[in-house]
Amino acid sequence: MAGLHPIHPWHGGHVEHDRALVIVGGFAGSMDFYTLLRRSYEGAGIRRVAVMPPVDNAFADIRESAERLATMVHLLGGKVDIVGHSEGGLMARWFVKELGGDQVVRHVVTLGTPNRGLPVRIEDYPWLERSSAARRVHAVVDTVANRTVMPMASVALRQMLRGSEFMETLGATVPDGDTQYLAIRSRWDGVVPYGSADLPPAPNVANVSLRAGARLSNHAAIASTSAEAFE
Numbered sequence: 001m002a003g004l005h006p007i008h009p010w011h012g013g014h015v016e017h018d019r020a021l022v023i024v025g026g027f028a029g030s031m032d033f034y035t036l037l038r039r040s041y042e043g044a045g046i047r048r049v050a051v052m053p054p055v056d057n058a059f060a061d062i063r064e065s066a067e068r069l070a071t072m073v074h075l076l077g078g079k080v081d082i083v084g085h086s087e088g089g090l091m092a093r094w095f096v097k098e099l100g101g102d103q104v105v106r107h108v109v110t111l112g113t114p115n116r117g118l119p120v121r122i123e124d125y126p127w128l129e130r131s132s133a134a135r136r137v138h139a140v141v142d143t144v145a146n147r148t149v150m151p152m153a154s155v156a157l158r159q160m161l162r163g164s165e166f167m168e169t170l171g172a173t174v175p176d177g178d179t180q181y182l183a184i185r186s187r188w189d190g191v192v193p194y195g196s197a198d199l200p201p202a203p204n205v206a207n208v209s210l211r212a213g214a215r216l217s218n219h220a221a222i223a224s225t226s227a228e229a230f231e
Helices: 032-043 062-076 087-098 132-152 155-160 165-170
Strands: 020-024 049-051 080-085 105-111 180-185 205-209
Touching: 020 032, 020 062, 020 087, 032 049, 062 080, 062 087, 062 155, 080 087, 087 105, 087 155, 087 165, 155 165
Parallel strands: 020 049, 020 080, 080 105, 105 180, 180 205
Antiparallel strands: none
16 A cells, blocks of 8 residues: 555755664554655655564564664664654654663654553543543443453553553653654544643654644554655
């Protein structure tokens, strides 16, 4: 499908730098899914674009995936930019913060990344908490999930939950330094809540909200068919 879709046009200026760009995919992702994004960046004039092979389809420990990212960046050599979709954005942030990536990463772009962690409590959804029926259903679902679903969940999924040891260590803020961050989020994401995909304000942080509707701003489209997100 990605091979048939026309690449996104680039309306910006000529790319002057020679940095490599690494696309880091998300949970249950595959390299093929990011073909359109890779081809579009190449069409924009970036000479070296690589897609990181996921560790166990990104089900594995995010820290292990970040170590693979570090190895890949080292092999590419020189400064790099990273575009991380969903969980991939957390891998990129861990690499910069914990593995010395701040020395080589110029830009980190997160696409629909749960930068503040995935909500795990009904209190994270005020419009639901006001409903007594929703509270009762949530209590039942929460009990069942804790007994059956969560023990079988992948390491990465548990790490992405708000309040996990991983998210607490990573933190919501980004470190000072030369690395610049752009967080792209959508109200129509459908997977990562809008309020979880931004980063707290900082001199090296920018947050952008997509304007397109659900068809072009859902969690998958953000990293594929959304020309707005690419722009």
